[in-house]
Amino acid sequence: MSRLPRAQEYLKTGFNAEAASAARFRALAARAREEGRQRLAAALAELAAAKDELALVQYAAAESIREPAEELPAAIAAALAEEQYENESLYPRMIREVDAETGGVLSGIVDSQRAHAARIEGLLDAVTRSAGDIPA
Numbered sequence: 001m002s003r004l005p006r007a008q009e010y011l012k013t014g015f016n017a018e019a020a021s022a023a024r025f026r027a028l029a030a031r032a033r034e035e036g037r038q039r040l041a042a043a044l045a046e047l048a049a050a051k052d053e054l055a056l057v058q059y060a061a062a063e064s065i066r067e068p069a070e071e072l073p074a075a076i077a078a079a080l081a082e083e084q085y086e087n088e089s090l091y092p093r094m095i096r097e098v099d100a101e102t103g104g105v106l107s108g109i110v111d112s113q114r115a116h117a118a119r120i121e122g123l124l125d126a127v128t129r130s131a132g133d134i135p136a
């Protein structure tokens with residue numbers, strides 16, 4: 001059997017890990033900014049950008065070994081499916097199992113993500129109808 005599935009899986013794991021690190025460093029930077037520690041905030045924001053880069057390196061590597069290469073519309077459709085899974089299954093299950101305050105936070109995430117999903121659907125529709133860029 002090909003080693004590609006494991007390579008894909010590990011690159012995806014690395015992508016998710018570094019994307020989460022980037023979000024964490026952005027959150028730390030926001031905290032430092034709120035506390036008036038502007039230079040610390042700037043340093044943490046730089047680290048967040050560096051983590052984003054590491055995520056993108058692994059995303060690109062996963063793309064390059066994917067067979068057949070996934071077109072951008074298919075990749076956007078997969079991202080939309082993931083968002084829909086989160087909204088319809090993942091978050092609702094978590095909301096049922098936590099206290100009301102935490103459930104409220106997670107419900108707010110779902111509300112935002114529903115708007116994101118609608119936006120992504122629109123983008124997917126536009127990018128499917130055109131081989132080039134989407135209309136302005």
Ligand SMILES: [Fe+2]
Pocket residue numbers: 082083086113
């Ligand atoms: Fe999401």
